[in-house]
Amino acid sequence: MSQETGGPLRGCDRPLIKHYGTGVFDLDGVVYRGGHPVPHAAAVLADVARHGVRRLFLTNNSSRTPGEVAAVLLGLGIAADEEQVVTSAETAARMASELLPPHARVLVVGGAAVETALRRRGLAPVRSLDAGPVAVVQGFAPEVDWRQLAEASYAIARGVPWIASDVDLRITREHGIAPGNGTLVNAIRVATGRDPLVAGKPEDAIFAEAARRSSGACLVVGDGLSTDVAGARRNGLDSALVLTGVSTVDALLEAPPSARPTYLVADLRGLFSSWPAVHRQRDGFACGGWTARWEAGKLAVLDDDGVPAGNEAVSVDSVVNAVRALCHAVWAAQDAGRKAEAGRNARWLLEWPGQEGLR
Incomplete structure (x- = not known):
C-alpha cells in the first residue's frame, strides 16, 4: 500500500x-x-x-x-x-456496569433497547425519579418526549452519573437528515449545566x-x-x-x-477499487489524471489535457480522484494557515450533482 x-x-x-x-x-x-x-x-x-x-x-x-x-x-x-x-446502547450499559454495583437502578431516557442492554449487564432500568435511580443512561428513540428529559434532568441535577449513548446531532433517515440523540442530550445539558460520559463514536x-x-x-x-x-x-x-x-x-x-x-x-x-496515490507537484497535487493547482489565487482542478472538472459524464471513481487531489491542495493550504478558495470549476466538485444520487 x-x-x-x-x-x-x-x-x-x-x-x-x-x-x-x-x-x-x-x-x-x-x-x-x-x-x-x-x-x-x-x-x-x-x-x-x-x-x-x-x-x-x-x-x-x-x-x-x-x-x-x-x-x-x-x-x-x-x-x-x-x-x-x-x-452504543450496549456500550453505554457496559460503562454503567463498570461504575455501579450489581442490580443498581438506572433511569432510562430512550427505548426498550436501552432497557434490554442494561438488564443484560445486571442492572435495573427504571423510568421515574421516584424509583431512586443512582445513574442515568440516555439513548435515542423516536418516542423520547419532554417527560423523559425532565425526569433525567431532575436526577442529573442531583449529581448522579449520566451516560449518553452518543451525541450525534443529526441522523440519516429515508426522508433526509433528522435531529439525533445529541440534540436531546443538549436539552439536558442546558437544563442541568452538566456534561455526560459518552459511549458511542467518536x-x-x-x-x-x-x-x-x-x-x-x-x-x-x-x-x-x-x-x-x-x-x-x-x-x-x-x-x-x-x-x-x-x-x-x-x-x-x-x-x-x-x-x-x-x-x-x-x-x-x-x-x-484500487486507488492511485496523490502526488505533490510544483504547483499543486495530482491524482488519477487530475491536478488541483493554484490559478490566479484560486484552486482549479484540471484533467491531463487541461480541461476543467465539470463533466457529468466522467465515472464516479474519476470524480473521487479529482476530489482527492483537491482535498490535498485545500488541506495543505489550511495547515499552512492560508485560506484556500476554490475556483469555479473546483466548486463543481463541491456541488457535484452525483452526490445527490449517492443519497
Whole structure:
C-alpha cells in the first residue's frame, strides 16, 4: 500500500478491502437510511464476506437491540448475527456496569433497547425519579418526549452519573437528515449545566468493544467525519469515508486533521477499487489524471489535457480522484494557515450533482 504525499489520504495498488482482516461498518447512511437500503450495499457486503473479511456493524443508534439490528440487515439481504453488531446502547450499559454495583437502578431516557442492554449487564432500568435511580443512561428513540428529559434532568441535577449513548446531532433517515440523540442530550445539558460520559463514536469505548470482536487489521467504514473518522483516528484505526450519508465533499474539505479519513470512496463499491496515490507537484497535487493547482489565487482542478472538472459524464471513481487531489491542495493550504478558495470549476466538485444520487 502506498502512502500519499501531503495528507492522510492513501492510495492502494489492489482492492482496498483486501488489505484488512475486519471491516467495521457504520449503518445509518452507509448500509441503510431509515427503512431503505443504500444502493449496492447488500451486494458489496456479501462480496466482503466472500473474500474472507470479517464484518462488524458499529452504530451510534441505540434504538434497536443487536438482535433487532441483525434482523433488519437480514431483511435487506445482508446475513448477520447479533455478535457482529455493536451498538452504543450496549456500550453505554457496559460503562454503567463498570461504575455501579450489581442490580443498581438506572433511569432510562430512550427505548426498550436501552432497557434490554442494561438488564443484560445486571442492572435495573427504571423510568421515574421516584424509583431512586443512582445513574442515568440516555439513548435515542423516536418516542423520547419532554417527560423523559425532565425526569433525567431532575436526577442529573442531583449529581448522579449520566451516560449518553452518543451525541450525534443529526441522523440519516429515508426522508433526509433528522435531529439525533445529541440534540436531546443538549436539552439536558442546558437544563442541568452538566456534561455526560459518552459511549458511542467518536469516543473510545465503542471502538474498544469492536476491537474485542475483530480479527486482523481493521478498516472503519462510515459516513461521519466527526464520529466514524475521528473515532477511528483516535483509536489508531484506518477509515474510509463514504458519501452516501451525512458528509459532503464540502464538509470533507473543511475537516480538521483529526477528522480526515485514510481513504475516500463514493459508496461501498469503492472498497473493491484500487486507488492511485496523490502526488505533490510544483504547483499543486495530482491524482488519477487530475491536478488541483493554484490559478490566479484560486484552486482549479484540471484533467491531463487541461480541461476543467465539470463533466457529468466522467465515472464516479474519476470524480473521487479529482476530489482527492483537491482535498490535498485545500488541506495543505489550511495547515499552512492560508485560506484556500476554490475556483469555479473546483466548486463543481463541491456541488457535484452525483452526490445527490449517492443519497
